[in-house]
Amino acid sequence: VEYNVIVLAAGQGKRMKAGKNKQFIELLKEPLIIHTLRKFIQDNWCRHIYLVINPLERTEMEMLLTNYSWHKQVIVVHGGKERQESGYQGLLAIKGDEQQRVIMIHDGARPFVEEQHLHALAQAAKQEKAALLAVPVTDTIKRKSGCKMETLDRSTLWAAQTPQAFDYNLIKNAHEKAISCNFLGTDDVSLVEALEMPVEIVEGSYRNVKITTPEDIMRAEMILNQQEE
Numbered sequence: 001v002e003y004n005v006i007v008l009a010a011g012q013g014k015r016m017k018a019g020k021n022k023q024f025i026e027l028l029k030e031p032l033i034i035h036t037l038r039k040f041i042q043d044n045w046c047r048h049i050y051l052v053i054n055p056l057e058r059t060e061m062e063m064l065l066t067n068y069s070w071h072k073q074v075i076v077v078h079g080g081k082e083r084q085e086s087g088y089q090g091l092l093a094i095k096g097d098e099q100q101r102v103i104m105i106h107d108g109a110r111p112f113v114e115e116q117h118l119h120a121l122a123q124a125a126k127q128e129k130a131a132l133l134a135v136p137v138t139d140t141i142k143r144k145s146g147c148k149m150e151t152l153d154r155s156t157l158w159a160a161q162t163p164q165a166f167d168y169n170l171i172k173n174a175h176e177k178a179i180s181c182n183f184l185g186t187d188d189v190s191l192v193e194a195l196e197m198p199v200e201i202v203e204g205s206y207r208n209v210k211i212t213t214p215e216d217i218m219r220a221e222m223i224l225n226q227q228e229e
């Protein structure tokens with residue numbers, strides 16, 4: 001199942017407190033976004049990569065792509081203020097027959113996604129029109145509203161990851177519906193949920209973490225060292 005992927009890198013990385021977009025932070029001497037893009041460059045099922053960036057970082061990002069000779073495979077797209085806007089701009093950049101393929105939307109800040117899970121996800125999205133990688137929640141989750149505390153049934157809880165994969169028209173419609181309702185979700189699947197359409201869960205790996213805070217950097221380098229072995 002061939003697919004296209006939108007890789008989101010247009011954030012600011014505020015929680016990382018690095019004074020720059022975390023996509024440029026080096027993990028074992030290579031920028032975070034390079035580690036992420038390589039997963040898709042190396043996957044034979046991946047046709048095109050749409051990299052969504054902050055227009056102010058265009059020169060820096062294009063120089064990086066040129067250094068790796070990836071500038072022909074990676075289509076650079078300008079993102080927006082919110083993650084959801086960046087995803088929508090990525091969708092608008094996909095033209096013609098490319099809209100027939102499964103489209104994945106992935107966080108540039110998740111460099112550890114594995115090829116077996118990309119393939120399982122692409123297959124699920126081809127069949128079910130919407131699917132995401134997720135892992136069972138290991139913590140006991142409490143919900144507290146006012147004085148009332150309750151313990152949620154863990155067997156029904158999943159921690160959502162990316163990529164999330166879709167039929168192109170379904171996810172484009174879901175984004176446009178969200179825009180017209182002023183709904184801002186934290187991921188793309190939530191926009192499909194709002195249409196009350198079914199979404200398939202593909203169980204992924206606990207290693208597929210998002211690099212968010214300074215504490216994540218050391219852990220990330222440990223995972224990278226393991227992958228190289």
Ligand code: CTP
Pocket residue numbers: 008009010011012013014015016022023052079080081082083084086087107108109110210211212
């Ligand atoms: N992202 C994006 N456009 C935005 C906001 C986020 O493309 N306007 C991307 C980020 O670059 C990141 C992914 O969405 O790869 C997940 O978002 P997050 O982890 O929140 O990254 P940032 O928004 O950059 O970090 P922070 O929220 O700490 O500022």
Ligand code: MG
Pocket residue numbers: 011083
């Ligand atoms: Mg953010």
